[in-house]
Amino acid sequence: MARTPLLMGNWKMYKTVAQARAFAEALGQQSSALHGGVEYAICAPFTTLHVLRVMLPAQVKIGAQNVYPQKEGAYTGEIAPMMLAEFGTQYVLAGHSERRTLFGESDQMINHKVRAIVENDMVPVLCVGENLSQKESGQTQAIVAGQVVQGLAGLSASDVARAVIAYEPVWAIGSGKTATAEDAEVVAKEIRNLIAEQIDASAAVSVRILYGGSVKPNNIASFLQQPNIDGALVGGASLEASSFADMASAIGGAL
């Protein structure tokens, strides 16, 4: 079964409303780079989601970077899944390494978020990946497998089939170092095999697996050419409309 490629930006804590508006206007002028057979999304700060939803080209969906896994309540500073869903948010990140390391999010908390995202009919983007010392001590497969299994626990096979997993080696994020496309493919294939063995074979065929970590216009095609990599989760290079459009063109050219 063909999986639809996905180019997803993660703006992290960047951009004011005015800057987001300028991005949307600029991307609108370059919308010919957007390919009909590819999905696009930007996970942006909450304050910019409205202007993006109104102004981005229709092919580009909006995503959130975080959510709190409760329906509502006295959780100062948090946002509920149904607030995001009602707003028109399609994707929500869960388990990004910055949330794991800077905010102490456990696999259990990440799993609660993933389940809450699914229960509200949005698509979870479960981020997984090893840090440098784990890579150097040969633990990549074990670390990633644990994060995937715990992150997806309790989901039905059809929920897993709709989910997105982003493999982001922590040492590659914002560092200018990427995994080689071949090494990323090895991990992506292991993730797919793991899901087939432990969850459901059909879900393993459908689930989309992205690579993230210093993806740029000049290297994105090499990742998309790998059979088990279905797109990219891009930080820094998603902040400029021209760069986002260049990555969209590179993916279109690689299809």
Ligand SMILES: O=C[C@H](O)COP(=O)(O)O
């Ligand atoms: O979510 C995105 C990743 O953290 C990658 O960020 P980067 O493309 O700036 O390395």
